[in-house]
Amino acid sequence: MPPAAGTKLGYTPPDGGWGWAVVFGAFISIGFSYAFPKSLTIYFKEIQEYFSVSYSEIAWLSSVMLASMYAGGPVSSILVNRFGSRPVVMVGGLMVSTGMVLASFGRTIMHLYLCVGVIGGFGLALNLQPALTIIGTYFQVKRPMANGLAMAGSPVILFTLAPLNQFLFDSFGWRGSFLILGSIVLNCCVAGALMRPVNRNTKPKSGAAPERDRPSAEEAASPDAREQLADLLTGKHQSSRGCLSKFIDVSLFKHRGFLIYLIGNVVMFFGFFAPVVFMAPYAKHQGIDEYSAAFLLSIFALVDMFTRPATGFIGNSKWIRPRIQYFFSFAVSFNGVCHLLCPLLPGYAGLVVYAVIFGLAFGMVCALLFEVLMDLVGAHRFSSAVGLVTIIECAPVLLGPPISGALVDIYGEYKSMYYACGVFMLVPGMFFFVMHYFNYKRLDKEKKQSVAVHMRTCEEALKPKMNRDGTRAHEADR
Template sequence: MPPAATTNLGYTPPDGGWGWAVVLGAFISIGFSYAFPKSLTIYFKEIQEYFSISYSEIAWVSSVMLASMYAGGPVSSVLVNRYGSRPVVLVGGVMVSAAMVLASFGTTIMHLYLCIGVIGGLGLAFNLQPALTIIGTYFHVKRPLANGLAMTGSPVVLSTLAPLNQFLFDSFGWRGSFLLLGSIVLNCCVAGALMRPVRKTVQLKPNTEPQEIVETAIVDSRGQLSNVQTDKRKTESQAWLHKFVDVSLFRHRGFLIYLVGNVVMFFGFFAPVVFLAPYAKHQGFDEYSAAYLLSIFALVDMFIRPATGFIGNTKWIRPRIQYFFSFAVAYSGVCHLLCPLAPGYVGLVVYAVFFGLAFGMVSALLFEVLMDLVGAHRFSSAVGLVTIIECGPVLLGPPLSGALVDIFGDYKYMYYACGVFMLVPGIFFFIMHYYNYKKLDEEQRQSLAVEMKTSEEAEQLKTSSDDETDGRTH
């Protein structure tokens, strides 16, 4: 097990115990957050015929739900910072349940946009972020493994919901299925109940540095006094804003690297999954063969996520885990670039396996590397800011990729574009994290030098003080 890095939590995370129950709760919560919008596509054809609308109109239900989930990140961040993870997840589960129940009585497609898309999407935001945040409060040494296990919830829940939704659809239709799904999604409340706040064991550090009392003299003049009062009000307003959203992250070097790379990456992250089955059909393969590709992809994704967490937790990878993430992103881009060259159905099966490996690795590391950059104590605010900015690429990525298929009449250009959108940020991550690690090492050396110098000065001051005391005694 690699040694724990320095934390700013102010206590020692238990790295186990009830933390594994929290991981189970996060597994359920994250699973519903990512899998639920995708699983609802089973009902789209009947809803489309029922309301006599186009496929593009019904497809916006999932897009609005995902966009609301990402856009609700800052709101969820504020609530988590204020009330903790458990109550926010409980409220989120109730919101998604109410959204599905209300949608079952829908009379127009706008009704579904509002209920499933907006209310349900916000409910999923209240499930996703608290689940990601609380893992960092329970784990530090084993955090990559815990995150990898929790992120496995997405493919597991999706593989469970897909056949379940088909059964519900065949038995009860879309309205009855939505009512039942409203009760099933209440399992998120069970997951939230598991997210007990961590019992903090405070790290008591000996006070080795001499305390200095500094008196600040304020000159009695109206101009300077006004400046002091203005600065005080400014400081108070900044402290109030910082309590809800940590805007200072936009001056954090590692956070900006992560944000810039992810914005580009998400334009090509989801589209290859969405178009995998249609691409197989376009190649002339039947529907069952096309669906089998998705099953292979989901199966590989399911097993690689915990494996990635285990590998990321090793002593060789953990100290430089950003390079591991950079490799996963670049490797995913290479897979998409080679996909059009895959010959026949066997080639598509090979692509589905390697793409499942890449997608699972990126997904397992996506939030772990952000926590590694900003620290667990700032992660809640960081993920809130990231998700609202990523909302645009998540919403626009698949439609733009679909536009390439419409323009060229072939899927290969879409896969080339997605490959570039993944490979470029992968290379960007490699270069910028090399620079970031180098700067961090320099800053650490400078900090150690300053500490040593301060310690020497304090020792000299203490020695001279003792000498003076001895002289007065004699």
């Protein structure tokens, strides 16, 4: 395995044991967070007819839910920092369940916006961030693998919920289905119960330096880290000056790697979800029947399901892990090229090929999306980082699909929408490649400089002691 980057956790993560039960809990929690808003689209047609609203009005239901999930990120991060992952996930499951039950009694579309969109979306936020954060406390060497397995929960649960929702809809209508879904989503509480806090008394293996004494390049380049390592070398253990803020670490906006990730992701998310939303309508627009169009989503989800854990295994290899940011850059660019080529693929066979390639590209990005953020900022700052990222990404997540839909309305076809999404993905992909090239070079240079400073500091600290010993020996001879 490749050497793990230092994380300032203050203990050695077990990289296994109960951590795999935590990964299973995160698999469920993350799966519901991402799959639940998409799976509700099955009920949209009946709800639209029941409330006599337009398609755009009913389409906002999923957008509001996703936007609320992202907007609740900072609050979720604060609660995780204060109470830990287990109680936050369990409260989130109860909130989503309550929102679905209340929505089943709705009399207006605004009632559904509030219950499903706001209450349910905020509950999903309390499921997502804690599940992502706790993996970093249990895993370090095997973290990309664990993240890939956990992120596979989204396509697996979507693949399961899609036929289940159709069955519930045919049997009980949308009101009865919402009541039943309110009970099903309580499984998030079970997932939260698995997320017990890590044992922080884990001893490092004999002969190996503790991980907390091996800072990453980004940490080693900071003045605080230089002083801390100098203290370790001279036997002076002092508390860190740069303590994290009590609630959320806004100093991340001065972090070079975090800013690269944030800028690229804001652009990327304008074109991230729209191709999934419009895949089936694009097929119908070409004269393909409804069942064949829906089957494209099943193909996409099936490929995505196997791609995410496979990406985690590849990302954990000794060849990829040290420069995993390049792997993520390739995945984002691959998505862009995939969307640009989509309008050029003819007929239903071409769309099947697109669904397979898109599932592969989409799964790669999703498996790496939060792993690369943790790689940049460290597990100890990840909770604050993901909270800040999600609140800023809320705008492109909310506006991306409507903007893509507007392009379809303006031009009367879907090609322009796919071209636009391709550009929105390809540009940040190239941005990541260029910026991380310079970032890696800068980190390597700073690391070499910091090591030289550490050695000089150590020599200066030891030199006075040697002089005193020499003086005493000389005086003793006299």
